[in-house]
Amino acid sequence: MNANQRLDKRDLILAKGAEVMTRRGYHGAGVQEIVQAAGVPKGSFYHYFAxxxxxxxxxxxxxxxxxxxxxxxxxxxxxxxxxxxxxxxxxxxxxxxxxxxxxxxxxxxxxxxxxxxxxxxxxxxxxxxxxxxxxxxxxxxxxxxxxxxxxxxxxxxxxxxxxxxxxxxxxxxxxxxxxxxxxxxxxxxxxxxxxxx
Structure with missing residues (x-):
């Protein structure tokens, strides 16, 4: 995976996850729901975010x-x-x-x-x-x-x-x-x- 693809995946998680958090709140938005919205595996979340x-x-x-x-x-x-x-x-x-x-x-x-x-x-x-x-x-x-x-x-x-x-x-x-x-x-x-x- 090249640098642009990695950036695109991170941006996708951020965009979709922000939508989920806006709708459900911080505590109501689990990591699983965020990655499902982005269509990526859960491991991708922790690759980009601590x-x-x-x-x-x-x-x-x-x-x-x-x-x-x-x-x-x-x-x-x-x-x-x-x-x-x-x-x-x-x-x-x-x-x-x-x-x-x-x-x-x-x-x-x-x-x-x-x-x-x-x-x-x-x-x-x-x-x-x-x-x-x-x-x-x-x-x-x-x-x-x-x-x-x-x-x-x-x-x-x-x-x-x-x-x-x-x-x-x-x-x-x-x-x-x-x-x-x-x-x-x-x-x-x-x-x-x-x-x-």
Whole structure:
């Protein structure tokens, strides 16, 4: 097996396993279920991952590296005003959920944070780092909005970015609990009010 094939198999296990963990939670997702979803033998799991915790750490990086990159690109699009970038980005996410025939919870980080942030310091630190990176990306865009007169000059962009990031995570939690998009619609309404100059 060449290096590309090994990488492909690892990526497959990470992708399929992250889906299983998102749906069933950390404790509800056994290694056997992860390898069955990936269509690989159980030995392959332990070839690439020292433990289930190690798998979850690598899966977080695999899932959120590209997502944070897309977020950064969307919020740095020079063709749109900073305020429009933010509202459009979250608006598209809300529309995505609204189009689903059956609402499904797609927040891997949310699933892990409730179960494992306190039990696993390594996972807790990785989750916090990802959420902080998301807030940092948003803060940079908010600062551009402020410089362009779209936000009040006395607005604390760091605090606002942290609040919006936390509010979005909370709205996703309500989506899971209520199985409707009301909390997401409320989030969008408040987001637009928050971003008025």
């Amino acid at each position: 433990s289930k915790e190690d798998f979850a750490l690598q899966a977080l990086q695999q899932v959120y590296g590209p997502r944070l990159q897309r977020y950064a690109q969307a919020l740095d699009n020079p063709a749109l005003s900073p305020r429009t970038r933010i509202v459009d980005y979250y608006g598209e996410l809300v529309e995505h959920f609204a189009r689903q025939e059956k609402l499904e919870y797609h927040c891997f980080i949310g699933s892990l944070s409730f179960e494992m942030a306190e039990l696993s310091p390594a996972l807790g630190a990785e989750i916090d780092a990802i959420l902080q990176r998301s807030a940092d990306i948003l803060q940079a865009c908010l600062e551009q909005a402020q410089a362009g007169g779209e936000l009040a000059t006395d607005e604390d962009c760091r605090s606002l970015a942290s609040f919006i990031t936390s509010a979005w995570q909370g709205a996703l939690t309500r989506l899971k609990v209520a199985s409707n998009t009301r909390a997401l619609a409320d989030f969008m309404q408040r987001l637009q009010l928050l971003l008025r100059a």
